[in-house]
Amino acid sequence: MFEEKGWSCSFPEELVGLNLVFACFDVLIAILAFTQLARIRSRNKQLGWTRQKVFHILIGTTNTGYFIYFVLSLVAACRGWLCWSYSCGFVAMAFPRILLFATFLLLLSFWVDLCHQADDEEEEDDEQGFLEALIQNSLNRPRSSPADSRRSCYPFRLIHVGSRQKIVVLVTVLVFLLMMTFAVLIWIGMEENPIDSSTVSRVYVDLFATAILLLGAALACYGLLLCRKMRNVRSERASSEIWKVAGLAIVSVLSFTSSALVALFTDIPVLYHWHELHIDGVYTSLLLILYYFIGSSVPSAFVLWVMRELPPMTLANTQEESTTVTFITDSSAQIRRPQNWTTSASSQNQVSRGSPI
Template sequence: MFGLREASCFPRVLVGVNVGLALVDGIIAFLAFYQLIRIHSRNSQLGWTRQKVFHLLIGSSNLGCLIYFVLTLFAACKGWQCCSNSCGFSLMALPEILFFAAFLLLLSFWVDLCHQADDEDEEDEGSFREALVEKTFSKPNSLDRDSYRNCFPLRFVHIGSRQRIVILVTVLVFVIMIASAVIIWIGMGKNPIDSALVARVYVDLFAIVILLLGGALACYGLLLCLRMRNVRSERASSEMWKVACLAVVSILCFTSSSFVALLTDIPMLYDWHQQRMNDVYTSLLLILYYFVGSSIPSALVLWIVRELPPSITANIREEPSTITFVSDSSTTLQHAQSWTAAMNLRNQVQISRASPI
């Protein structure tokens, strides 16, 4: 039977489950950031590609879950009141928003592939022209520009229209989360605001959004598989299996976690004073909500995008120390090498855009 626990710490079973989930999230976060560093060291000239963004979002999400599980255990044992209200709510919600952003971004790429439009060609041409301008033309201030990029390595790349929608939706959800946390914090005082009700409404709405996201990934994944089935190539077959696995895992894992959030109070376990907990039942729901609903999809995405891209060697420019005569043939050779580098860069960008992952 369920019993309201007034003790300061969780039962041993729940402590073990929280520690296990924290270890899993820590391993996933470490692998994501480690692979992100390796990828960026090989093609830093490409800026923030989708592969890097996926690693960053998934790594940050799992790192946030790790912090949440650890602080929840300490807060329950030490009696920290803040972590049972607005602070705990924010620690619970922020990793979920990052996780949601990663798979919403994946959905936007699938939508782009299913609805091919003229703007894709314009984006490709724009990226190609940008690469040609950067690689082919050497102006006197190129050394200053290179030194500036060494100090500020971030590059602003072209963002598609659907990816802008992903950013806007993510920012909107984040603003709603901050507003809910503020209302919960205000509700801690003597006023008619029900903090638990505010958190409940946010959790239910977010669960519905995740459920819709899983359904959308399943639908567009099916459309992509039907389209790639007609392409007779080894690469298309491999990509089709990746899309199929992601679509099936997304609908199953997101559906299970959404129903756990809608039917139970597992997402609000940070408010341990108000939770009715049964050791085994709550442990199973925790595993179903966090491990099945978050860790498995995150690990699958990391496994699919694990391949390292081909390295891009930057053009080495030496500062002129003496006045020399340069023949026309050497100048032509230099422009030919720059053109070749630009073409290689364009090919990598096009390969990245063509892949559904």
């Protein structure tokens, strides 16, 4: 299936250059995501897998997948790989798109959590509690058991997955299985049989584009709802978080709408099957920019920019955090605590507060 027809690349020159630009941009985003993940891990190793780390892993993996896809697309076109025009190119195209879908579906699940938590806090009529419900970090819960030092060697045990996040994992697995089913059908369609591989791939692209549109609409609705709730909180931090949520909602809607429309009405997503498509250099290049750059790279980069803040450093000596010393004088009884205890307490308070993403 990987027979080569010599190195005579007939791929349009405009698309060759554009693919190289996309590959460079995606590998840059992936490097930034993994580098930031390493910095976050080095600053606070006791928190386990926080929401911030999970998003960086997903974004880094997504853009790594796109980088591989763009590079292999050029190599396959010049080498004339037969398999690439069918199931192999389809899997390479669909897999990073599924990871991008999972990233923003996870973002939506956290926004839904925050909106429902905010509703619960409104019933208590407590403004400070309402703010904490809006900006708390719900993915990772701090643990204070004596076994923390041993658990730090097994970070996956520190993951706390909410009910809605479990739904995200389930949906992602189902979409991946659906994609693999379509890939098998496309592979079967390579032989002499009634299955048309191009039709099968188009059906998958249309279904996934519809799911992307629905995800963008859901992010817009819950982003607006979350911003309205946060406007009732009189806090500078709430104001800054409003801009983050609003920016993410706007970028998500514009990016996903443009990419979904391109997928529904053009053959851009199945460009790996390029030798059977009519390609106009300038027109196809514009559609590629809308689908890949605006539809994938821009929202990924924007999430990295929003989550650029590093967590506070943790203190090395955790045993001193729980110790207190009492000094009693003849004039009055005064309770004093060491400076490192107060520093640790304020640091833990900052760590326990997250952002709406």
